[in-house]
Amino acid sequence: ASVEELKRLIDIATLEADAYEFPRDSRIYKAKDEKIIDIGFYDFVIVGGGVAGSVIASRLSEIRQWNILVLEAGKIENSEFNQIMGYAAFLSLSDMSWGFRSVPQTTACLGFVNQSCRAFRARGMGGTSLMNGAVYERGMPSTFDEWAEITNDPSWSYENILPLFKRSEDFHLRNPNTPVEWNYHGRGGLLNVEQKIPQDFLASLFLQGHSELGSDIRDYNGRSQLGASIFQLYTKNGRRQNVYEAFLQPVEHRRPNLHIMTESYVTKIDIQRMMNEATGVIFTRHGKTYRVKTTKDVILTAGVFQTPQILMLSGIGPMEHLQEMGIHVIRDLEVGSQLKEDPLCQAIYVTTNMTKPVETLDQNLRDFLRGEGSLTQAYSTSGVAFQRSQFEEKNYADLEFIAATLDKSDFDVRYAGWKNETYQAAWGENSNAIAINVHNVNPRSSGTVRLNSADPFDHPLIDFNLMSDSEGHDMAVLYEGVRRVFDLMQTPTFQTLNPDYRGNPLPGCEQHEFLSKEYWYCFLRHTCTAANHVRGSCPMGKDPREGAIVDSRFRVFGVRRLIVADSSVMPTSMSGHPTGTILMIAEKAADTIKSQYPHSHTSEAIRSDYRIPSRVDTIKSGYRYPHHHHFNHYHHNHNTRTY
């Protein structure tokens, strides 16, 4: 596109974001007709075409004998606007966004409207990679050795999963000033990983300041995460590359065994009670209700909130809660009981004498078209540092710091859901400011996902319960993080900027001496919100009596032919941004499934029972399955038999 065309797209998206109203439920998917239409069998049905769902669909459909159906509630999104990382935040306030918010909180998000934290998730093929920050990070290697212990399955050790990380990756060193540990990176994988160029001024300062504090400058995806770095991003030539584009789009037209059905909302898993076996799913699409059956597995990849929601709607969840909702209990499992999220404080602004380069939108867009510049990274972020607080007993990072150049903006207030008075006070008299975000990436607190009712079109109830652990550990870590921001400001490098904190006392914290420890504790409870790194709602483990929902091979305890393989299964934090790890989880799930079913196996049931779920006129003789279609591309076509 031209600069002018991009400017037009930006105008439209800005207007849309301004007018965005958070949906209260998912009733847009409710069917007028509840009579169930059977559409026959697939080998595998994948529920949710997000990050994990796209990878699993890509890998399983490599086996031509298997036919795969992906049911995705959203659409195929292909606006060029979505590729401009600098506008990522606007996508959270668009039709692509599920619009979830937490229930009112008592320990965090106090400075946000209704004391509610945003719980952004995207719908559409590619899932939340359609709108996220595209930071590529894998976490601390020792995390995965711990996962091997938790699951009693050595195949999860770092040594064993490193090849899976590498398999997905096509790493390109764009910024030669940054260290790379090549042994840890993959080349030729489906996902492009790169760095923003050119390195901006703040990132250089940030790295310099951290090295003055004794930090290593390193490749955080190498042998250790601890140290300062610049972000690795899964963009391609500076543009967003969502996981559907990376993993499925290049292959789908060659795979008649793969069907992607968009605008399809799964409401329930069919479970055969005598056998305790998942046999298919129920979904709605364009006002009608359908059933599809599986000859092998139902694979849930509907994300950290909706995977547990679907399980609970199907009778798999905490018994008391399901009974309260009037749902027949099939398996009493602690689904949704260990929701993990990282608290993130973005409100520490520091005034500097830094001369920010004068940038015009036209110039930025011309740079973007060349694959460079400030619009190629989300949220105006620069450097990143992972550190270990004094409270971290193992060798994990529990603090992440991110530098950002920010201006005060009405959009930020709407995006994050700030109470205006909190936002104004946090900015105070700061000007020409930078922000150093403090992020606790290994918190002890956990929250819950529960049903609001037995109605599948209600939003789930999300309670992050951030910074609520009884020992006050998470608060202590965050407070140490605040102190370290001020230590960074004391380094010779940052002193050249003449940094000065000019925030005003926050409403609700005036009773504490300004900038005392008690004040900062209050400040953190008001300004920390959810980092969008949610995980662990259906954790993997050895024993369901200890809260595990799936075993190390992704199978739900006590229900046959049912798999969960997305961010929900992460049993602990991996210290940071989760997508890299979710891609690995999905690669491992596909490998595990492939090892469980002989590849040459074809089910007779498919041949006899399989009904054509698409346009009849596209079937040519000799095709066992209809040619691949995106169902949303042709549902307007009336003279053919569609459903």
Ligand SMILES: Cc1cc2nc3c(=O)[nH]c(=O)nc-3n(C[C@H](O)[C@H](O)[C@H](O)COP(=O)(O)OP(=O)(O)OC[C@H]3O[C@@H](n4cnc5c(N)ncnc54)[C@H](O)[C@@H]3O)c2cc1C
């Ligand atoms: C604003 C934001 C910024 C982020 N930035 C980063 C970052 O920079 N780096 C990083 O690593 N992570 C980031 N994340 C987190 C990351 O995007 C998610 O952790 C990741 O996408 C989760 O993958 P998933 O496969 O579990 O779920 P998703 O990618 O969310 O996919 C779930 C899919 O299931 C579909 N679905 C849900 N319910 C149903 C249903 N009932 N029927 C049919 N389909 C359904 C959804 O529409 C969606 O497409 C960010 C998240 C947000 C919100």
